[in-house]
Amino acid sequence: xxxxxxxxxxxxxxxxxxxxxxxxxxxxxxxxxxxxxxxxxxxxxxxxxxxxxxxxxxxxxxxxxxxxxxxxxxxxxxxxxxxxxxxxxxxxxxxxxxxxxxxxxxxxxxxx
Amino acid sequence: xxxxxxxxxxxxxxxxxxxxxxxxxxxxxxxxxxxxxxxxxxxxxxxxxxxxxxxxxxxxxxxxxxxxxxxxxxxxxxxxxxxxxxxxxxxxxxxxxxxxxxxxxxxxxxxxxxx
Numbered sequence: 001x002x003x004x005x006x007x008x009x010x011x012x013x014x015x016x017x018x019x020x021x022x023x024x025x026x027x028x029x030x031x032x033x034x035x036x037x038x039x040x041x042x043x044x045x046x047x048x049x050x051x052x053x054x055x056x057x058x059x060x061x062x063x064x065x066x067x068x069x070x071x072x073x074x075x076x077x078x079x080x081x082x083x084x085x086x087x088x089x090x091x092x093x094x095x096x097x098x099x100x101x102x103x104x105x106x107x108x109x110x111x112x
Numbered sequence: 113x114x115x116x117x118x119x120x121x122x123x124x125x126x127x128x129x130x131x132x133x134x135x136x137x138x139x140x141x142x143x144x145x146x147x148x149x150x151x152x153x154x155x156x157x158x159x160x161x162x163x164x165x166x167x168x169x170x171x172x173x174x175x176x177x178x179x180x181x182x183x184x185x186x187x188x189x190x191x192x193x194x195x196x197x198x199x200x201x202x203x204x205x206x207x208x209x210x211x212x213x214x215x216x217x218x219x220x221x222x223x224x225x226x227x
Contacts, residue, residue: 004154006154032214034214034215036218041220041221042220042221043116043202043204043218043219043220043221044155044202044218045218046215046216046217049214049215089154089155091155093214098143098145098160098162098168099157099160099170099171100145100157100216101157101171102147102154102155102156102157103154104152104153104154105154
């Protein structure tokens, strides 16, 4: 049972436009959510996170939105740049546990 | 430079031959964890450790062992590897969750092939 789902395996976006990556979860106990970016032959790197007490968190070009009632979060990248081309993973955890559940990833390609 | 290192980076072995993948971090992090990445399955947590001598199972612990005798090291042990353990493995570490918002720092990965 996949508790964290990224239903779009891939996404292509023109440079300068907005990239929107989506993530759905089923476990209502999750209260912290993170996005990681992964380039080929490298480990994932942390991008941005959000606590369930918020519905939005912004860091430069990256914004994460959380809709708790829909159990849905999204990552917005504006404007998209070719260097953003990577695989993006969302991850969820519950406070007080040390377990993380990752989605299957979305491969973003930003076209110059 | 703050980092998580893994060795070896690539390994091809045969079924049943015990192996260890080492992981070390130089950031004095309390929390360390192992993941495997497989096509279509994303990253799945194998084991994690909250501190020295404290470890617990993640989602896919079968066939793996870990130990945490020192804060900086968290080796992953495959006592009798099988072909279904062919995967890309990542080690990660994190400082105290209360202070640093759960983000983890990942190593570069170890690609393991079991024939």
